[in-house]
Amino acid sequence: MRLSAFGMLSLAILASLPVLQAKAQERERAPLRLVVPYAAGGTTDYVARLLQKPLGEFLKQTVIVENRPGAAGTIGTDNVAKAPADGNTLLFGNQGPNALAPTLRKTPYDALNDLRPLTTIAFMPLVLMTSAEKGPRSLELLLQQARKPGANVNYGSSGIGSLAHLTAVEFSRRGKLEMTHIPYQGGSQVATGLLQGDIQCSFATSLESASMVRSGRMRVLGVAAAHRVPSMPHIPAIAEVLPGFESVLWFAAFAPKGTRDEDAIRLRDALVKAVESADFRRYLAENHAEARASTPEQLTQLIQRDMQHWADVARTARVAM
Incomplete structure (x- = not known):
């Protein structure tokens, strides 16, 4: 059966309706x-x-x-x-x-x-950072310092129960370290505490520490990953000295x-x-x-x-x- 021009037009309109409806839904x-x-x-x-x-x-x-x-x-x-x-x-x-x-x-x-x-x-694995001027020079030196009897090593976090706080708690437990928690109201206050020497270390995201690491004011001691991160091959994974330690x-x-x-x-x-x-x-x-x-x-x-x-x-x- 041959369709008239009107019939063919009607079929074309019907065929295009789903597309037109989809575009209308996108606009709405x-x-x-x-x-x-x-x-x-x-x-x-x-x-x-x-x-x-x-x-x-x-x-x-x-x-x-x-x-x-x-x-x-x-x-x-x-x-x-x-x-x-x-x-x-x-x-x-x-x-x-x-x-x-x-x-x-x-x-x-x-x-x-x-x-x-x-x-x-x-x-994004957390990193353990310290002041480039006042903090320990390496992860091994921090561990040695924090294992001494009566060690006066403080760590900071942006709040009790935060991931940074609980990560440090696990770090201290696994490493058998003598460390005291100093809670702050936010990341900027933690950074100030590090720079002033009030705290010796803190866990943070790589983004939080990036600008101060680039400026030379902060140093990353280790990364809380199972293995070294390809973009930071020179930074040791903390799991190298504390097997199984990871916080992502x-x-x-x-x-x-x-x-x-x-x-x-x-x-x-x-x-x-x-x-x-x-x-x-x-x-x-x-x-x-x-x-x-x-x-x-x-x-x-x-x-x-x-x-x-x-x-x-x-x-x-x-x-x-």
Whole structure:
């Protein structure tokens, strides 16, 4: 049967409807809120903003980084846990509010049940840093100093129960060291304490220490990874002298619990593509980190493992929150 010109036009219009509908949905979709539960300028915020551009490109959607700092990341995390599950909100989290805080104190959300895990984003080992002028010259010298009877070695962190604090607790326990914790209000105060000689060492992310290391004011004594990091081959892994010692900051994406499967799949697919994009991987490698995606199940297992490990560290050291 031969179709008239009108019939052929009608078929063409019908065939194009799915494409037109998809484009209309893209235009109507609200911007994606990528919530960072920390202030702008920190490590988590930096990595989130690296992800912002490729994620928007793969989603074909505007991505807005929204900083919601406070209470060690729990305020922003709770904001996402209670946000509308419309596929337009993501949490850019890490183990601070997603594994440590819920283990050590009561939080307004259930980390394992109020958020929908999508994928890991990146992994960044902590580094042990000291003042280039006043601190020990090497990891071995720090260990020797901190093992002396009556040693007066102080370490700092940006808060009790933070990853940096618990990492130092584990470092001290494994090394049989005599060290005293000096808590500060933030990373800048920790840096001041190091430079003034009030504390002899502190764990931090490589990004937090990078500018002062480049300026010659700080020295990195070791990296808290199982092996040396390719971008810092001259820095020893602390595991070389304390076997099994490791502390890695991870970043991951979560959606509100009730997010529909189709939205979760769409978001995760775009996130994985962004994580695996060449520019993002290169930027992370330049900052001594590894871009790495996971399945939602692997992310859940990571959270559960960190909850158990750091709860054991805190309990053994009688860390009070």
